[in-house]
Amino acid sequence: MTFSLRKPLLFLGLLLPGTAALAQTKPTASPNANIEQRVTALLAQMTLEEKVGQLNQYSGREVTGPASDRKSTLLNSIRSGQVGSMLNVKGVKDTREIQAVALESRLHIPLLFSLDVIHGYQTTFPIPLGEAASWDLDAIRLGAHVAAKEAAASGIHWTFAPMVDIGRDPRWGRVMEGAGEDTYLGSQIAKARVLGFQGEKLGGTDAVLACAKHFAAYGAATAGRDYNAVDLSPQQLWETYLPPFKAAADAGVATFMNSFNTLNGIPATGNAYLQRDILKGQWQYPGFVVSDWGSIAELANWGYAADKKDAAQKALTAGSDMDMEGDAYSQNLAQLVKDGKVKTDLVDDAVRRILRKKFELGLFDDPYRFSDEAREKQVLSDPQNRVAARQMAQKSLVLLKNQNATLPLTKQLRTVALIGPLAKAKRDLNGSWTVDTDTTRITSLYDGLSQRAGKNTQLLYAKGCDTSGDSRAGFAQAVATAQRADLVVLAVGETWDMSGEAKSRTDIHLPGPQEELFKALKAAGKPVAVVVFGGRPLIFDAIADQADAILYAWWPGSEGGFALADVLFGDYNPAGKLPITFPRNVGQIPIAYNQQYNTGRPITKPGDIRYKSAYIDAPNTPRYAFGHGLSYTAFKYSDLKISRPQLKAGESVQVSFTLTNTGKTAGEEVAQLYLRDPVASVVRPLKELKDFRKISLKPGQSKTVTFTLDRDKLAFYNQQLEWKAEPGAFQLMVGSASDDIRLEGQMELLP
Ligand code: GLC
Numbered sequence: 226m227t228f229s230l231r232k233p234l235l236f237l238g239l240l241l242p243g244t245a246a247l248a249q250t251k252p253t254a255s256p257n258a259n260i261e262q263r264v265t266a267l268l269a270q271m272t273l274e275e276k277v278g279q280l281n282q283y284s285g286r287e288v289t290g291p292a293s294d295r296k297s298t299l300l301n302s303i304r305s306g307q308v309g310s311m312l313n314v315k316g317v318k319d320t321r322e323i324q325a326v327a328l329e330s331r332l333h334i335p336l337l338f339s340l341d342v343i344h345g346y347q348t349t350f351p352i353p354l355g356e357a358a359s360w361d362l363d364a365i366r367l368g369a370h371v372a373a374k375e376a377a378a379s380g381i382h383w384t385f386a387p388m389v390d391i392g393r394d395p396r397w398g399r400v401m402e403g404a405g406e407d408t409y410l411g412s413q414i415a416k417a418r419v420l421g422f423q424g425e426k427l428g429g430t431d432a433v434l435a436c437a438k439h440f441a442a443y444g445a446a447t448a449g450r451d452y453n454a455v456d457l458s459p460q461q462l463w464e465t466y467l468p469p470f471k472a473a474a475d476a477g478v479a480t481f482m483n484s485f486n487t488l489n490g491i492p493a494t495g496n497a498y499l500q501r502d503i504l505k506g507q508w509q510y511p512g513f514v515v516s517d518w519g520s521i522a523e524l525a526n527w528g529y530a531a532d533k534k535d536a537a538q539k540a541l542t543a544g545s546d547m548d549m550e551g552d553a554y555s556q557n558l559a560q561l562v563k564d565g566k567v568k569t570d571l572v573d574d575a576v577r578r579i580l581r582k583k584f585e586l587g588l589f590d591d592p593y594r595f596s597d598e599a600r601e602k603q604v605l606s607d608p609q610n611r612v613a614a615r616q617m618a619q620k621s622l623v624l625l626k627n628q629n630a631t632l633p634l635t636k637q638l639r640t641v642a643l644i645g646p647l648a649k650a651k652r653d654l655n656g657s658w659t660v661d662t663d664t665t666r667i668t669s670l671y672d673g674l675s676q677r678a679g680k681n682t683q684l685l686y687a688k689g690c691d692t693s694g695d696s697r698a699g700f701a702q703a704v705a706t707a708q709r710a711d712l713v714v715l716a717v718g719e720t721w722d723m724s725g726e727a728k729s730r731t732d733i734h735l736p737g738p739q740e741e742l743f744k745a746l747k748a749a750g751k752p753v754a755v756v757v758f759g760g761r762p763l764i765f766d767a768i769a770d771q772a773d774a775i776l777y778a779w780w781p782g783s784e785g786g787f788a789l790a791d792v793l794f795g796d797y798n799p800a801g802k803l804p805i806t807f808p809r810n811v812g813q814i815p816i817a818y819n820q821q822y823n824t825g826r827p828i829t830k831p832g833d834i835r836y837k838s839a840y841i842d843a844p845n846t847p848r849y850a851f852g853h854g855l856s857y858t859a860f861k862y863s864d865l866k867i868s869r870p871q872l873k874a875g876e877s878v879q880v881s882f883t884l885t886n887t888g889k890t891a892g893e894e895v896a897q898l899y900l901r902d903p904v905a906s907v908v909r910p911l912k913e914l915k916d917f918r919k920i921s922l923k924p925g926q927s928k929t930v931t932f933t934l935d936r937d938k939l940a941f942y943n944q945q946l947e948w949k950a951e952p953g954a955f956q957l958m959v960g961s962a963s964d965d966i967r968l969e970g971q972m973e974l975l976p
Pocket of ligand 1: 312341385438517518726
């Protein structure tokens with residue numbers, strides 16, 4: 226079937242958009258012709274049962290543990306070629322041991338060892354949402370590369386990352402795992418992470434298979450509740466949620482993982498529109514799709530399948546190649562093929578896709594090539610890995626507020642009181658989805674400040690309270706400690722298990738009596754700089770209103786304490802920018818910046834909300850906007866130039882301006898380009914991010930920054946789901962944040 230570049234495709238009454246926007250992923254010619262021949266030759270030897278065996282994946286924590294029924298069942302299945310991949314088996318010793326069992330099978334097909342290496346293997350980087358706050362694509366790619374290097378040296382072939390779900394709802398705990406709310410930023414980061422994990426070409430022992438997940442639109446779960454239904458317009462699906470997956474596919478991501486949610490009533494795991502028509506059809510994707518944990522069997526719970534057998538038939542037919550921990554394929558697929566309910570060539574296609582990756586990794590030539598003791602020791606002890614993690618942690622920190630230049634802490638400070646339940650936290654700094662929880666390898670904020678504070682600065686400490694409950698028993702001592710200090714650093718936030726999978730929250734305030742602790746400390750009359758840890762946007766009204774400075778730390782990883790000290794003492798000038806909007810209250814959600822429209826009743830005069838699109842009990846504006854983040858220096862934007870006021874087909878326009886560091890400290894600024902199409906056949910958001918640059922400037926230095934806009938960047942999906950730019954005027958905005966526009970201009974697109 227050939228796809229027209231301009232006309233939508235009609236499939237089962239569903240519109241597939243024109244492919245101009247999603248310029249087709251060229252089918253990867255097999256990287257090495259003999260791989261296809263080797264796959265074909267092997268497939269021809271396989272029995273139906275052996276083919277089904279490749280489509281099964283199990284979690285293997287028990288498989289290297291003490292004797293158990295589960296362990297012997299798993300080992301027998303592996304030995305008889307009934308398992309294609311194991312997850313949660315890691316380390317050279319264990320992977321070698323289990324691979325040897327797999328090689329006893331009749332055709333000696335090696336296993337794929339997989340693991341959730343989401344933000345580091347042994348060296349833990351900031352959570353992905355924190356990395357996204359760096360807006361530094363090179364640093365993000367390096368972080369993924371270090372994670373891949375360490376994992377690949379430890380017998381791992383495949384990571385279930387990057388998670389590329391657009392996350393706009395801070396009630397959903399998995400926003401911590403993605404790149405935030407914006408499609409353009411999220412697509413750029415998806416590509417950087419895939420290239421970081423996989424390198425330019427698969428097969429190196431410092432790279433692993435990456436996995437774009439969760440396909441698709443998992444982040445749009447109704448009410449921010451994990452595993453819930455998703456209902457989306459075709460425009461939203463194609464314009465907001467699919468592009469990061471397309472970016473990952475175009476970057477060569479080796480695998481996809483589907484998702485637990487339904488999309489407009491059809492579970493993603495059984496959704497042929499997503500997996501066959503879009504991914505394997507229109508995008509001609511050559512890799513394979515693994516289900517999420519048990520999601521094939523869960524089709525029965527959704528009421529989309531009558532039972533596990535029906536679920537297996539629906540999932541395989543819809544394009545789910547491998548069954549993670551569902552036992553739906555192992556128990557039913559062979560019989561379904563024999564009964565003619567599932568076509569053999571669909572099974573063969575799934576097996577072929579999986580075998581191709583095993584060949585590309587070189588596992589048939591040397592099944593143990595990722596399991597080398599000496600390399601494991603050398604790579605895991607490489608000090609450069611921690612250097613990269615500390616630098617990324619520095620870049621991830623977002624200075625939300627800094628009144629009267631409270632920060633950086635000056636060397637003259639005699640006494641600093643470090644207070645709060647997360648001041649000495651270690652495990653929490655690695656956040657959720659961490660592989661390594663060995664706290665001897667994690668630097669707390671207390672460790673970092675103790676090491677950094679000069680000999681003329683005394684560091685006091687008090688815990689103050691817990692992150693749960695409502696006990697104020699520690700307040701008095703905390704206040705007394707504050708009174709002995711020149712300045713208070715307060716460390717508050719979420720613990721590592723308050724965000725992540727299955728961690729949706731209806732209330733995203735700081736948990737426990739932490740805000741009350743802040744108020745008590747503030748009343749002591751000393752400046753209070755607050756460090757907030759968390760996996761999502763949190764609400765902290767009193768702190769936001771009354772703190773002298775606020776540094777948002779996310780979960781900064783194993784080097785987090787050092788990175789925080791670097792920023793607090795000014796050794797590193799913070800440049801982080803929020804990749805997700807922080808609401809004033811949950812009632813404002815959804816509140817992503819690019820979900821804001823002029824409406825028919827815009828607020829034209831501040832405060833005049835009568836019969837306008839507004840709340841009577843809160844402003845429309847967020848607490849902190851997408852793209853917000855301060856610096857210890859200041860930047861001036863000037864001399865906006867638009868290379869041509871009118872754009873004809875095939876042309877592009879350069880939008881340039883001068884950026885100057887007007888402060889006394891060197892620093893970096895993330896300059897952002899936003900666009901608005903004020904009149905169109907489908908109403909457009911007030912602002913959409915179209916480009917950004919991270920610019921480093923010395924005090925007094927100026928640079929010219931240039932963005933390029935072409936027709937594609939002006940386009941959107943019209944009512945016919947065609948990706949089109951419509952003639953007319955466009956507003957251009959350049960700024961330091963989505964709510965801090967410094968320069969504005971116009972251009973016109975001609976027919
Ligand atoms: C989980 C997650 C998925 C993860 C998988 C394996 O349920 O949804 O992101 O990769 O199971 O741990």
